[in-house]
Amino acid sequence: MFMSKKTVALGAIAALAAGAAAPAIAQQQINGSGASFPAPMFATWFDSLRNQDGPNVTYEPVNSAQGIRQLVELEVDFGATDRPMAPRTANLVRRGLVQIPVVAGSIAIGYHKDGCDLKLSQQQLSEVLLGTISNWKTLGCQEGPIKVSTRSDRSGTTLALTKSLSDWSPEFRQTVGTGMRVKFPVGTTSSGNEGVRRFIETTPGSIGYVNVPSIKGKVQAAALQNSEGNYMLPNSATGISALEGIRAAEYKPLAISNPPGRDSYPLVAMSWVLAYENGNGVNTDALKQxxxxxLSNPAQSQADNLGYVPLPESIRKAALDQVQLIKQ
Structure with a gap:
């Protein structure tokens, strides 16, 4: 078919205009911030997306509260948190809110005590964080003061931990309670998961709560007693055991406190991404991708390698349905 030079030129101009108006997803930049707990997993996923010519995702691992605040104030394209937003806070999101669980993780009790193979009952963990147990000898290790490290920032990890401890110990519930930022009777505070990890790494005789990827070098993980009396280490297998009983219709727990199962780890929580339901504009397809x-099987299969817990299939499918609620 014959085409004049003028037709070709107009077609080229139209193509350029279309490209400028709707950039390819591979060129799309989206920005998020929030929980530091899932940050290593997010970094792996976002690198993989970038390498597959997908969106260029920038994520700032601050804390859950900061991610929620920035989402409410329309400063980011998405947020992330270690707990779903409560209805009262969710109503502050003017463009509507979609909450999507993306991965689970065990909250590890990290410690730095050479020659100590630490096993903690739920009561002992509560007493360590209350300061009632203050010497390693009480826990069967070589004598020395216990140096506790906790989070100074508003953290979904702290919320999940204190929710479980309050369920386990009436004294902890009465003395400390549940919250994203609480006042522990003892210890040194540090900002973010990395701050606590660094304190434990550099401080012999210390103990604190971190994500599983932080268990390396001088930072060891304590085995925690579960609901059936068995002492379990935090890993993918014990985390999956803890999640297996959750049905798709009930996939919004704050934390899975004392899950049943012989092999279940007792401190497991899910991490969530928070998206706008409406007003996403040119970012809509990039966010959904x-x-x-x-939530894809290839991405979820990477969780185990980094010490996280892939979502059970029922929860994964329910989460994929949530993604479809994101609109332009």
């Missing part, structure tokens, strides 16, 4: 990838 990003979240669909995070």
């Amino acid at each position: 990003t979240f669909n990838y995070m």
